[in-house]
Amino acid sequence: MNAPTPAGGLLQPEAAPRTLPPALIESLQVRFAQQFSTTLAVREQHGRDESAFDIAPPDAVVFTESTRDVADAVRLAAQYKVPVIPFGIGSSLEGHLLAVQGGISLDVSRMNQVLHINAEDLTVTVQPGVTRKALNEAVKSTGLFFPIDPGADATIGGMSATRASGTNAVRYGTMRENVLALEVVTASGEVIRTGTRAKKSSAGYDLTRLMVGSEGTLGVITEITVKLYPLPEAVMAATCSFTTLADAVNTTLSVIQMGVPIARCELLDGNTVRAVNAHSKLQLREGAMLLMEFHGSPEGVKEQVATVQSIASDFGGQTFEWAHTPEERTRLWTARHNAYFAGIQSRPGCRVITTDTCVPISRLADALLDSVTEAQTAGIPYFLVGHVGDGNFHMGYLIDPGRPEERVLAEQLNTQLVERALRLGGTCTGEHGVGLHKMEFLQNEAGSGAIDMMRSIKRALDPDNILNPGKIFPL
Amino acid sequence: MNAPTPAGGLLQPEAAPRTLPPALIESLQVRFAQQFSTTLAVREQHGRDESAFDIAPPDAVVFTESTRDVADAVRLAAQYKVPVIPFGIGSSLEGHLLAVQGGISLDVSRMNQVLHINAEDLTVTVQPGVTRKALNEAVKSTGLFFPIDPGADATIGGMSATRASGTNAVRYGTMRENVLALEVVTASGEVIRTGTRAKKSSAGYDLTRLMVGSEGTLGVITEITVKLYPLPEAVMAATCSFTTLADAVNTTLSVIQMGVPIARCELLDGNTVRAVNAHSKLQLREGAMLLMEFHGSPEGVKEQVATVQSIASDFGGQTFEWAHTPEERTRLWTARHNAYFAGIQSRPGCRVITTDTCVPISRLADALLDSVTEAQTAGIPYFLVGHVGDGNFHMGYLIDPGRPEERVLAEQLNTQLVERALRLGGTCTGEHGVGLHKMEFLQNEAGSGAIDMMRSIKRALDPDNILNPGKIFPL
Numbered sequence: 001m002n003a004p005t006p007a008g009g010l011l012q013p014e015a016a017p018r019t020l021p022p023a024l025i026e027s028l029q030v031r032f033a034q035q036f037s038t039t040l041a042v043r044e045q046h047g048r049d050e051s052a053f054d055i056a057p058p059d060a061v062v063f064t065e066s067t068r069d070v071a072d073a074v075r076l077a078a079q080y081k082v083p084v085i086p087f088g089i090g091s092s093l094e095g096h097l098l099a100v101q102g103g104i105s106l107d108v109s110r111m112n113q114v115l116h117i118n119a120e121d122l123t124v125t126v127q128p129g130v131t132r133k134a135l136n137e138a139v140k141s142t143g144l145f146f147p148i149d150p151g152a153d154a155t156i157g158g159m160s161a162t163r164a165s166g167t168n169a170v171r172y173g174t175m176r177e178n179v180l181a182l183e184v185v186t187a188s189g190e191v192i193r194t195g196t197r198a199k200k201s202s203a204g205y206d207l208t209r210l211m212v213g214s215e216g217t218l219g220v221i222t223e224i225t226v227k228l229y230p231l232p233e234a235v236m237a238a239t240c241s242f243t244t245l246a247d248a249v250n251t252t253l254s255v256i257q258m259g260v261p262i263a264r265c266e267l268l269d270g271n272t273v274r275a276v277n278a279h280s281k282l283q284l285r286e287g288a289m290l291l292m293e294f295h296g297s298p299e300g301v302k303e304q305v306a307t308v309q310s311i312a313s314d315f316g317g318q319t320f321e322w323a324h325t326p327e328e329r330t331r332l333w334t335a336r337h338n339a340y341f342a343g344i345q346s347r348p349g350c351r352v353i354t355t356d357t358c359v360p361i362s363r364l365a366d367a368l369l370d371s372v373t374e375a376q377t378a379g380i381p382y383f384l385v386g387h388v389g390d391g392n393f394h395m396g397y398l399i400d401p402g403r404p405e406e407r408v409l410a411e412q413l414n415t416q417l418v419e420r421a422l423r424l425g426g427t428c429t430g431e432h433g434v435g436l437h438k439m440e441f442l443q444n445e446a447g448s449g450a451i452d453m454m455r456s457i458k459r460a461l462d463p464d465n466i467l468n469p470g471k472i473f474p475l
Numbered sequence: 476m477n478a479p480t481p482a483g484g485l486l487q488p489e490a491a492p493r494t495l496p497p498a499l500i501e502s503l504q505v506r507f508a509q510q511f512s513t514t515l516a517v518r519e520q521h522g523r524d525e526s527a528f529d530i531a532p533p534d535a536v537v538f539t540e541s542t543r544d545v546a547d548a549v550r551l552a553a554q555y556k557v558p559v560i561p562f563g564i565g566s567s568l569e570g571h572l573l574a575v576q577g578g579i580s581l582d583v584s585r586m587n588q589v590l591h592i593n594a595e596d597l598t599v600t601v602q603p604g605v606t607r608k609a610l611n612e613a614v615k616s617t618g619l620f621f622p623i624d625p626g627a628d629a630t631i632g633g634m635s636a637t638r639a640s641g642t643n644a645v646r647y648g649t650m651r652e653n654v655l656a657l658e659v660v661t662a663s664g665e666v667i668r669t670g671t672r673a674k675k676s677s678a679g680y681d682l683t684r685l686m687v688g689s690e691g692t693l694g695v696i697t698e699i700t701v702k703l704y705p706l707p708e709a710v711m712a713a714t715c716s717f718t719t720l721a722d723a724v725n726t727t728l729s730v731i732q733m734g735v736p737i738a739r740c741e742l743l744d745g746n747t748v749r750a751v752n753a754h755s756k757l758q759l760r761e762g763a764m765l766l767m768e769f770h771g772s773p774e775g776v777k778e779q780v781a782t783v784q785s786i787a788s789d790f791g792g793q794t795f796e797w798a799h800t801p802e803e804r805t806r807l808w809t810a811r812h813n814a815y816f817a818g819i820q821s822r823p824g825c826r827v828i829t830t831d832t833c834v835p836i837s838r839l840a841d842a843l844l845d846s847v848t849e850a851q852t853a854g855i856p857y858f859l860v861g862h863v864g865d866g867n868f869h870m871g872y873l874i875d876p877g878r879p880e881e882r883v884l885a886e887q888l889n890t891q892l893v894e895r896a897l898r899l900g901g902t903c904t905g906e907h908g909v910g911l912h913k914m915e916f917l918q919n920e921a922g923s924g925a926i927d928m929m930r931s932i933k934r935a936l937d938p939d940n941i942l943n944p945g946k947i948f949p950l
Contacts, residue, residue, distance in 0.1 A: 120837040192924035198833040201902035202638040209684035230734030259705030358673040362595040427676035449667035460935035
């Protein structure tokens with residue numbers, strides 16, 4: 001979803017806010033003028049994400065252009081105890097952005113400046129509205145890159161807030177490992193900094209990592225410093241097809257256990273390969289498939305490839321099909337990233353219930369195969385993609401919105417899948433976050449003591465519960 | 476320091492507790508019998524660490540043998556609002572363990588079981604009293620290892636609590652990146668779990684990383700799950716001497732900027748090499764020196780070495796001196812780890828004021844060279860060791876305890892060094908933690924807003940301030 005364009009800036013009578021006090025509206029209008037909107041279309045654009053939830057529009061939208069804007073908006077909201085929901089580009093997947101208790105959406109997409117590129121330290125500092133692709137474009141000339149790549153061209157602010165990752169995480173880690181420091185506006189509208197550009201620190205509580213993954217419930221992220229990496233000297237990408245999903249998973253398991261520093265190791269099932277071929281006009285062999293990428297020196301990459309080829313062949317893998325040129329690689333990974341949309345297109349008019357779990361890699365086959373069997377037995381069309389090198393996979397159940405029973409069935413499948421992952425020692429979400437959709441699962445995963453601790457932290461940092469209320473856990 | 480042996484278990488009249496209510500003492504005696512001690516010698520062993528602070532003994536020591544022991548001890552302490560200070564092996568460096576407000580030291584060194592080795596998932600779960608060497612011994616037969624190596628043979632509990640790292644962090648990260656999950660006893664004596672064995676998770680607030688580095692002020696760590704790594708197929712270690720410190724630092728900078736996955740890149744100055752030679756009976760060339768280790772496949776290691784040799788030679792580095800056998804490598808790294816003791820031995824009868832900062836690597840030369848010049852100008856003997864691949868270095872000022880003016884001077888040097896690191900965008904501690912010694916610096920680094928946030932979290936999780944009170948920041 002692209003960042004919405006603000007329509008007008010004056011209060012539209014047909015879109016009168018449900019709950020905002022008139023004095024607050026007036027203050028916001030005075031302070032933000034054209035950056036403020038209560039137009040229904042704008043509000044509706046900000047009350048949804050890529051999840052299957054119905055729209056829950058905020059009462060108003062402020063398009064912030066600076067940290068000061070964010071601080072002023074939060075301070076005004078705090079004064080009236082009105083919810084504030086940070087909004088990047090709307091690509092989250094679990095209902096994070098829905099204004100379930102009304103309030104103000106803070107659209108930070110105009111805060112899209114790359115502030116400092118410190119190439120010699122392999123760091124870059126950006127505003128929250130910079131997208132991952134824009135960031136990579138900005139640092140291209142330095143020979144460095146930022147590896148974290150959720151499917152969508154998400155904002156770095158949103159990716160920090162949800163602790164996102166993607167296909168490269170198996171080698172480069174997630175936002176947890178790659179955010180060095182943040183600037184954050186607190187619930188009272190104060191601006192603080194967490195962390196420095198130093199690579200390591202033991203200086204007090206790790207506020208950076210507390211904010212990363214807090215989904216806008218503990219503060220509004222207004223600046224992010226992330227790590228960069230030298231572009232690898234050599235890159236090779238290949239696909240390998242297998243007779244069964246289990247063979248593909250077991251190949252992955254061995255690759256990880258042998259410590260091969262593979263940069264990407266992605267799984268699609270045959271069903272999903274078919275959808276990707278149709279959507280991206282590719283001719284991939286339609287069976288369980290690993291899509292792999294190898295980064296390193298020319299010799300190092302050759303060694304990795306030889307090791308992985310040998311493992312794959314032990315599990316009956318076909319000959320590797322290579323993406324030889326950078327263009328072919330881009331096409332392959334774009335196709336992989338578009339698996340979500342390919343899935344949707346494979347059932348015209350459908351909506352998707354996506355899910356996301358991560359298990360210890362030795363339990364991945366159990367987690368994944370049983371979930372596929374259940375979906376097939378239920379007769380719900382689905383797609384399956386996995387960052388299997390990390391033990392992380394997603395299923396998308398493609399439901400007919402006109403048939404409520406399909407939604408019920410999809411949610412049942414999701415419940416079975418997540419509960420199984422928890423039984424296997426895994427987590428209810430590897431990278432999408434909790435939002436609204438995983439709240440109950442989080443309770444099961446973390447237990448009441450840990451949830452109480454989260455709740456205590458939330459109450460301490462946001463006593464009036466104005467920061468993205470109603471998400472992650474019930475207060 | 477080795478774990479102390481409890482002496483007796485009965486209250487010694489000459490060591491009557493200063494502040495513990497008699498009813499609490501009685502309850503502790505009933506519950507813990509021989510695991511409870513108020514003997515002066517035992518208390519004194521638990522009221523110090525490797526810092527230069529004077530001893531501040533706790534009023535009593537409980538030798539916990541299980542999570543239940545910890546929970547019961549904390550619950551009793553909570554009932555009487557008495558401080559509780561977790562104690563591993565006493566190797567911390569900034570005064571973390573001193574009972575500055577009295578209370579009970581919880582010695583977890585008997586909780587030294589390796590609970591679960593999950594070799595196929597590259598994880599292991601241990602009790603907090605397991606030391607890093609014991610952990611590596613326990614997993615040896617699996618072909619895996621745990622890379623984090625602070626100088627001392629510290630406990631995994633203590634290393635988690637201080638967010639420790641060491642020589643391998645440049646490649647493998649610190650405790651921040653390597654702790655997957657914890658079991659923690661909260662301030663009320665409740666047992667919670669943070670995280671799972673899944674490699675990634677976006678499931679709620681990152682309580683694991685909040686606890687890591689919280690220095691016993693937010694909970695008592697009773698179980699730790701950490702990542703393991705396959706032992707590298709090939710390992711090569713070498714030293715390289717340089718004419719100047721600047722040349723050694725600039726070599727490091729280029730190595731990191733080129734993305735060489737070097738496993739260890741340590742700096743000693745000539746002064747420190749001399750002390751190490753004397754202490755460990757080595758014949759290292761006495762000048763600025765890098766000690767390096769390369770991990771990978773045989774070909775990969777050769778490539779890394781060739782790249783680094785070429786960079787070093789651009790900066791006038793001498794020919795690499797190789798540690799050819801595993802025994803030679805162990806000797807070399809043991810000597811490096813003993814640099815602290817070598818430093819102490821170089822000035823008989825001295826005490827050490829150590830410090831620890833980390834800066835963005837491009838600022839390392841500035842940070843380090845000025846600090847050396849200042850120490851030399853002041854005429855205080857010192858040693859200098861650096862995990863320079865991370866921009867992290869330590870100085871130890873060797874002071875005569877009989878001459879208080881030396882202590883003042885050393886603290887002045889420390890202040891100049893840390894303030895310079897902060898000006899250069901760094902942190903006041905890369906891996907030692909804040910303890911008592913860095914409290915003021917942390918205020919400068921984090922700013923009042925971030926300190927207020929830490930304070931809010933502390934108050935929310937430990938309302939009676941019983942968990943290691945008086946550390947990190949003033950409440």
